[in-house]
Amino acid sequence: MKRSGPGPLDRVFRGLVPVLGAFLLNGCSSLGYYAQLGEGQWQLLRARQPVEKVLADPASNAQLRARLQHAEQARVFASEQLKLPDNDSYRVYADLGRPYVVWNVFATPELSLQPVTHCFPIAGCVAYRGYYRQGAARGAAALMREQGMDVYVGGVEAYSTLGWFDDPILSSMVAWGDERLATLIFHELAHQRVYVQDDTEFNESFATFVEQEGTRQWRVARGLAADQGDQGQQREQFIRLVLASRERLQAIYVGPLDDAHKRVAKQAEFERLRREYRQVRDSQWAGDKRYDAWMYGPMSNAKLLPFGLYDQWVPAFAAVFREVGGDWARFYERVEVLGRLPADERKAALMSWGRFAPHRG
Known part of the structure; x- marks a missing residue:
């Protein structure tokens, strides 16, 4: 379903997808899952191109160019004012051709709020599993439901590879508007700045605070009211x-x-x-x-x-x-x-x- 503006709950589903596990683990039981992680990340890396190249291309959509120009300003603000990493992340662009980059599957026991966690060598243990295809996420969710779990699938606009790759601005990020794009950049760069293995609550709450405070300062810098009313x-x-x-x-x-x-x-x-x-x-x-x-x-x-x-x-x-x-x-x-x-x-x-x-x- 096409949406004309940012979903109010999209933020709660994004986060780090532990793609590096695909290159560091083996074993038949997880081979299919790690293969799709590696393939999905590789496709994303291949789709990247410098933002300046997209801006210079006369065939680029006018709205896309405007969003990327705004993103460039927010990216500079992130490093100069918010002291977030100054690297090539979010200075490249990738067109996904789909509304989300991945779909995260969250699960708990039927009578518990304790998340089912999944552990990876670099990312540590996280409270979800990411899939690059919506059908694969729904299939995994269905199997967990058959095991008696409570399951929820949420689309993800962006994620961080913790600086291992130059993370791109994704077409899934630019669809929601200028301010939303800036907040995503602040959030994902925060993961590159501080990340603690095995503590999803700490990592995501920290990045959410950086996103919120960074957005307030970004609004003030542009002469807008600090809060969204x-x-x-x-x-x-x-x-x-x-x-x-x-x-x-x-x-x-x-x-x-x-x-x-x-x-x-x-x-x-x-x-x-x-x-x-x-x-x-x-x-x-x-x-x-x-x-x-x-x-x-x-x-x-x-x-x-x-x-x-x-x-x-x-x-x-x-x-x-x-x-x-x-x-x-x-x-x-x-x-x-x-x-x-x-x-x-x-x-x-x-x-x-x-x-x-x-x-x-």
Whole structure:
């Protein structure tokens, strides 16, 4: 289905796809999966061409040229003002001929919010698997459902190879508009700046904070209001509703009910989430239905999973940023120190700065 503007939830599905595993692992059981990773990454690399070449080509679409010019400005801003890596990433362009670069498959047990993780030598363990073909992602999801898992598939606009390759601006990135393109560049470059193996929540929350704060500064630099107004407030309210639902589900799953009653309580919680969403939408958003498609589609633990990964520690990183006086270089130094801590100590430190507080209704 063609969309005329950015999907409000697309951000929660993007991230790092561990393509390097294709070159470092072998074994018949995973050969097909790693082969498609290697083939997909190779096709993407072959499709790259310098942005300046696309801009100079008179046959290039006028809208594409305008978006790439804007991206060039955002790329310079990322390195000069946000102190993100100054390399050839996002200075090349690749036309994919499809709406997403990969599709990520998220999965949890039926009565748990714990993600099914997948481990790779360079990327470490991550809470999803990426597929370059939508059909392959749906096939993998169907097999996991047959095993009794909760599964969700989400399209990915962009991902980072952590600086191993010059990551391109993708046609899937330019479709959404100038500001969205800039935020994607900020997010993905943040993964190149700091990345901690085996901690998806840390990595994605960090990159999300860099994206959000970087976008605020980018807007101010262009003479715009720092925040996105009602749209930003609605997104934050929506995230709080989902995180509150996750907390209630967690309480159900660790509680004393037997599995049959937990399943009933699980479905009741999904209906509560929809009911609370309708109340907020109709009373505070003047009936804005931007999240309706997500909310009224099939619901599962896995569908709620990305919110805990991408938003959980954003307030903690915001607190660190304030503590260093908004100095990006010092901020990254502090984040690197956090990243070197043992996992339990790292989580405790983040909690001391704060996490995304769920809505209390």
